[in-house]
Amino acid sequence: MDYQGSNVTDFLHANGHVMLERVDNNCNLRSFTRKEIDDITSGYSTVLGEGGFGKVYKGRLDGLCPVAVKIYKNGTKKKEFAKEVIVHSQINHKNIVRLFGCCIEENALAIVMEFVHNGNLYNILHCSNAKCSVPFPLDKRLDIAIESAEVLSCMHSMYSPVLHGDIKPANILLDVNLRPKISDFGIARLLAADATHHTRYVVGCIGYMDPLFCRSGILTPKSDVYSFGVVLLEIITRKKAVDGDIILAQSFDEALRNEKHVRQMFDQEIANDKKNVKFLEDVTKLAAECLKMEDKMRPEMAEVANKLRTIKEAYHQSKVGNSTGNKEFL
CATH class of the missing domain: 1.10.510.10 (Transferase(Phosphotransferase) domain 1)
Structure with a gap:
């Protein structure tokens, strides 16, 4: 991993570049390792969807809470990934999918969010x-x-x-x-x-x-x-x-x-x-x-x-x- 920052907030500040002087980043976001993402998704066993960004998998956080894990394709620009996390983390509303955290390891960028049961x-x-x-x-x-x-x-x-x-x-x-x-x-x-x-x-x-x-x-x-x-x-x-x-x-x-x-x-x-x-x-x-x-x-x-x-x-x-x-x- 080429990024040596101490936590998610450092990563977002280093890569976001989107009005950070006016944004109070959500420091409650959890930081996940590649291994933890693998465990949460049970080895990426259940695909929920796929798009130009990569794939979304179903998983369980801490073995209990159902979550959706968005796995980004290798080569995804950190700047764009950081922007998405920053923007998503700013909105606290009952009708927004809740963001739990992300993985910022090289070629393992991922976000972990609320699983919504009835599709779209x-x-x-x-x-x-x-x-x-x-x-x-x-x-x-x-x-x-x-x-x-x-x-x-x-x-x-x-x-x-x-x-x-x-x-x-x-x-x-x-x-x-x-x-x-x-x-x-x-x-x-x-x-x-x-x-x-x-x-x-x-x-x-x-x-x-x-x-x-x-x-x-x-x-x-x-x-x-x-x-x-x-x-x-x-x-x-x-x-x-x-x-x-x-x-x-x-x-x-x-x-x-x-x-x-x-x-x-x-x-x-x-x-x-x-x-x-x-x-x-x-x-x-x-x-x-x-x-x-x-x-x-x-x-x-x-x-x-x-x-x-x-x-x-x-x-x-x-x-x-x-x-x-x-x-x-x-």
């Missing part, structure tokens, strides 16, 4: 396997959207704002109660006072990336807003952001010109109940605001969360009203 939103929305297909009512979808919007709002409003940069259903994990936990801070950035981040590299996932970011390389909180707008569309249509040559945001933009066409995009599981259509249309209008090409016209995430809460409250009141009416009739 992408699998719930798009799994075609009958075994993993579960009822997904509108109220639960709204709850997931609300809590996801709230945590993004919290991130954007921090003293050193955090921009996620890769919001998509695959990065919205779900616990046993289907409560969302935002994960994957590999692209996330701590923003400077002007709340923008310029990069020469366009990073993110096709179908979710802000078109303005693709053109300018400038990442702002409104980039997250755009991505979240696509997530809202997936939640109400159960269509993938990219399906072959079909781009959901583009199809939605075309359908907006004809209200009936938009309605045809709704997921029939929730749209078959005609009483849901008004609320689906309200979510549609909000998604359209998030997806505006001019970023200044897009709402802040705090406004998105507020509007979703208003929609959920109206939905709840309609159900209570219908229930009361039925009782009176009986």
